Amino acid sequence: MTDLSITEADIGKPFPVRGDNVKKQEAIANHVLSRLTNIKGDKLRGKTAVVTGGSSGIGLSIVQKLAASGVKVLVGDVQPLREAVEGVLYMQTDTSRWEDLLSLFKRAVKEWSRIDIVIPNAGIGDRGDFFDKVDESGDPVKPKFDCLSVTLIGQMYTVKLAMHYMRRQVPQGGVIVSTVSRAGYVAESIPVYGAAKHGMVGLMRALRPLTKTWNIRINSIAPGITDTPALRTLPDLVPKLWQSGIPMNTSDDCALAAVFLCANEDYNGNTIFINGGKFREVESGYERHLKDIMGNDKRLSLSREEKKMLGEWIRSMFKMRAETSSKEDIFTPSSKY
Ligand SMILES: NC(=O)c1ccc[n+]([C@@H]2O[C@H](COP(=O)([O-])OP(=O)(O)OC[C@H]3O[C@@H](n4cnc5c(N)ncnc54)[C@H](O)[C@@H]3O)[C@@H](O)[C@H]2O)c1
Structure with a gap:
């Protein structure tokens, strides 16, 4: 686990987190240089991005931050952007449908000939399918698992399409940053959502040794509770949460972590947990503690x-x-x- 201090200036240049001493010193030098020159977003300027669920909440904040950093953005969402962002393209897309996502990616390639950044972000909450629902004869009702269709399968489709196009473009490569959740690591009482988010963390772990072969980086953000329109659909909850002292994020906090991962090439296979507007990289801690968790499994060494x-x-x-x-x-x- 590594606590990170991320600011807007870090979107511009790499921030030192790991590596050998020489590499670390170079990174620190770059970082200091970036603070001095502070050309916000210069690392991302001219790049292209596809963002799913980019019309609201965390996705919209990511779109705004990418656009402010000089990135050309195409949003795929079931609804148009809640706030227009200059220069940003929109295409109606249901991410639970492969055909919609394929059309979205083809549109991006048609517009720009390449896709540098993909943000699988669209997700919906747990619909309670795992709780006791019976039909008129008392039999259990077949669950629809809509949450899985969007939050897991939709994001998996998005990662698969991202890899397809990033592998084939010249120069090869790109970066994928999925919006996962604290529920990808700790999921109390939200079983379907928890399964979806754990699934996306598992996907990243399985892909990270492969993606680097194609110059693709795959990372995640794991927001804790975040004040977004999704949360505000629940009456009175958000003001109560802010008052309670339970750590809360703004969408902008989450967007900063996501765009930081887009801009900083040190990161592959990492997750930034965002809690109360503070940032922590968590996959390095998971790796360090694997022996505690798994015991003396020879495959770890x-x-x-x-x-x-x-x-x-x-x-x-x-x-x-x-x-x-x-x-x-x-x-x-x-x-x-
Ligand atoms: N708000 C939180 O507390 C919180 C915490 C952790 C993770 N997240 C995750 O952040 C992501 C964004 O959530 P948010 O809170 O910003 O919600 P939000 O509802 O404000 O935004 C989600 C966007 O996704 C779109 N969307 C929903 N279903 C879609 C579909 N089938 N196809 C395309 N677009 C679709 C919506 O139209 C909306 O624009 C989700 O993956 C969510 O699980 C949210």
Whole structure:
């Protein structure tokens, strides 16, 4: 776990977090330089982005911050932007539908010929499918799991499409930052939402050793409770929460973390937890504590040869041989992502 101090200036230049000392010193020097020159958003200027669920709340704040940093943005959402943002394109998209998302990505490629940034953000809350619902004869009602369709499957479709286009463009690569949640790590009493968000964290962990092969970075933000229109649909809750002293975020706090991850190439496979407007990188802590959690599982410390053998097996299973460099470890349970 690493507490981070992120400000607008950090969107411009890399912020030092890890690496060897030389790399760290270079990063610090860059960071200081960025503070001195403070050219806000210069790292992102001219890039292109697709943001799902970008019409409201956290997504809209991410769109505003990307646009302010000189990024060309296409929003895919079921509703138009709640506030117009100059230069930002909108396309009606239901992210639970593959065909809609495919059209969204094709539109971005048609507009700009490449996609540098993808933000799978659209998500809806738990609809209570796991709680006791019975029909007139007392039988349990088949759950619809709408929350999974948008919050898990929709975001997975978005990541898959992002990888498809980023792998094939020249120069190859890009960055994906998914809006996950605190519920991706701790999910009390919201089982379907918790499953969706844990699913997205799991997806990131599984993909992070692969994506780097294609110069793609995959990261997440995990907001705690955030004051957004979604939360404000629940009468009186938000003012009570602000008064209660329970840590709350603004959408802007979350957007700052997301755009920071877009701009800073040090990050792959990381999650920034945002709580009460404070930032903490959490995946490094999870990695450090794996032995405590898993016990003496030998796969946590495989030799190079063992990793190679398992990597070959996974490659042949998915017929990836032609697509990945044989030098890359694609099987890295405890990775240096
Ligand atoms: N608000 C919080 O406390 C909180 C905390 C952690 C994570 N999150 C996550 O942040 C993300 C954004 O939530 P928010 O609070 O800003 O909500 P919001 O309702 O303000 O914004 C969500 C946007 O997604 C869009 N959307 C919903 N279903 C869609 C679909 N099928 N296809 C396309 N667009 C769709 C909505 O129209 C809306 O514009 C979600 O993934 C949510 O799970 C929110």
